[in-house]
Amino acid sequence: MPSMTPQARRRLAFQVLFQIDAQSGGGTPDVHQILAQMELDEGTADRDRAEVAAIAQGAWQARRNADKDTAALAPGWPAHRQAAVDRAILRLAHYLLNTPTAPCAAPAPAVISDAVDLAREFSTEKSPAFVNALLDKVYKATPAGKAAAANPPVANPPSDTPPVAPPPAPEAP
Numbered sequence: 001m002p003s004m005t006p007q008a009r010r011r012l013a014f015q016v017l018f019q020i021d022a023q024s025g026g027g028t029p030d031v032h033q034i035l036a037q038m039e040l041d042e043g044t045a046d047r048d049r050a051e052v053a054a055i056a057q058g059a060w061q062a063r064r065n066a067d068k069d070t071a072a073l074a075p076g077w078p079a080h081r082q083a084a085v086d087r088a089i090l091r092l093a094h095y096l097l098n099t100p101t102a103p104c105a106a107p108a109p110a111v112i113s114d115a116v117d118l119a120r121e122f123s124t125e126k127s128p129a130f131v132n133a134l135l136d137k138v139y140k141a142t143p144a145g146k147a148a149a150a151n152p153p154v155a156n157p158p159s160d161t162p163p164v165a166p167p168p169a170p171e172a173p
Contacts, residue, residue, distance in 0.1 A: 004048040009104045013055035018088040031057045051103040059095035066094035073137040085123040089115050093135050108139045
């Protein structure tokens with residue numbers, strides 16, 4: 001049975017997280033029950049389901065930190081003012097950007113790109129730009145983002161090898 005791609009797992013985790021937010025009355029959600037209610041391919045591996053559940057559960061448990069950070073970075077858009085879809089996308093991506101050991105973790109550009117794609121598919125016309133800008137700020141505030149800013153890649157690193165001189169021009173006859 002083929003395994004889901006990491007991108008497909010993140011997409012499904014977003015959908016579960018959205019459902020948790022919609023169904024949660026403040027209690028602890030049953031992620032496995034929500035996954036069981038979703039129409040998944042019969043061939044979805046148990047390993048994939050477990051990983052999706054772990055990602056969604058981790059993002060849900062970290063939601064207060066995500067909401068606090070996004071409110072600080074975009075004060076006009078605290079979580080309660082965000083569209084539910086955007087809120088789920090931002091919480092998931094925040095969790096993945098801040099938890100490099102999370103299941104399905106990926107480099108920041110992949111996480112942000114996936115989040116923008118989800119916003120493009122499931123949210124409003126302006127959401128992709130909002131999600132991209134906010135997650136860029138979230139990433140830059142992470143330890144990895146700070147380290148990347150402190151040590152930017154050099155476009156053409158200096159070489160220890162002296163440049164090769166062109167061959168001499170042939171002498172005129």
